[in-house]
Amino acid sequence: MTDNDPSAAPDTGRAALRADCANCFGLCCVALTLTVSADFAINKDAGRPCPNLQDDFRCGIHTRLRPKGFSGCTVYDCFGAGQKVSQETYAGQDWRSSPDTAQQMFQVFPVVRQLRELLWYLTEALTLSAAASLHPEIRRAIEATERHSDGSAEALAELDVAAYRGGISDLLLRTSALVRASAPRRKKRDHRGADLIGARLKGADLRGADLRGAYLIAADLSGADLRLADLIGADFRDADLAGADLTGSLFLTQAQLNAAKGDAATRLPPSLTRPAHWD
Structure with missing residues (x-):
């Protein structure tokens, strides 16, 4: 749910990490909690569909989100987790027609979203020449993260994504340190x-x-x-x-x-x- 057209961005090997709302079952509009604030006009519990979500899984106020008080929706990015979960993890079986899968699907979606975000960072890290010494480790991390992302719904629901993210964070910190070392006056x-x-x-x-x-x-x-x-x-x-x-x-x-x-x-x-x- 962004203000811009993701397809307009140059392809840097991240095409699959861009949201494709047309192939998603409106998961961000259901699985996430909304709290009345400058970002959202309503309170909504996780697992309850937003009242603006239509039967075709499209947003009924997509072109008017900001004036309607839903600016938070315009900045949210699932990194392609929506279509990944909808079309691959659950093979196109949506939560409305198969309500017995709904609770698990809403649990899996944020896990996959975090994995896809990590892939966004790791893919960038692999392009940074100053961190070439870490590229073999980065490639292994990408492969491992993709395996988790491709896992079954049951495996994803059981994944300790916070712990996994911590390990990747350490690798990204080391990547950052190598790249930033070339910047002038970086002390303090x-x-x-x-x-x-x-x-x-x-x-x-x-x-x-x-x-x-x-x-x-x-x-x-x-x-x-x-x-x-x-x-x-x-x-x-x-x-x-x-x-x-x-x-x-x-x-x-x-x-x-x-x-x-x-x-x-x-x-x-x-x-x-x-x-x-x-x-």
Whole structure:
């Protein structure tokens, strides 16, 4: 559920990791919990269909999500887990026609979503020449993650995905360290998990910074240089990225861009697209 057309993004070997809502049974509209906030206009328990979900598994207000108070839907990205679970794990058997599978399907979907997100990061890591010494290990991690993703519904439901994610995280940290080592003046740039909500970082030189998991909500990053910055899990909700340079940044996702604000001068990695709601 994004503001942009995923098919418009250049193919960097991640085609299968892009959401294909036409081949999904509306899983993100059912399996996830919604809480009334700036992101969602309603409360909804996990396992209960959103009232905007139609019989054909399409969103009835897709073109009006933001004005209707569902901006959170426009930034969510399942990394292709929706169609993976719908068409492969459950072989096209939907939860409405086979209600006995519904509970398990809703349990499996977020597990596969996390695995697909890891594949997004690992696929990028394999393109980073500075981390060439880790490429054999990265390839093995990709193969293992794909095996889990291709597993049966029962195996996926039993997978300790948090523990598995922890092992991959260590590999991505080592990859990040190798790549960021080439950035100038990288000392004292550890902002991992930092509270930078509303921070005034206009024009800041953040090359090589570790911003993993940083809270950058409503931060002013206009004109900032974020090349070689590690952005895994950074919260860019309402952050101002006008004129910022994100080319060469590490592990940035489309969902992070969709949550932020930007303009025509914002420079993006070639694998990502400019959100439709940007100026």
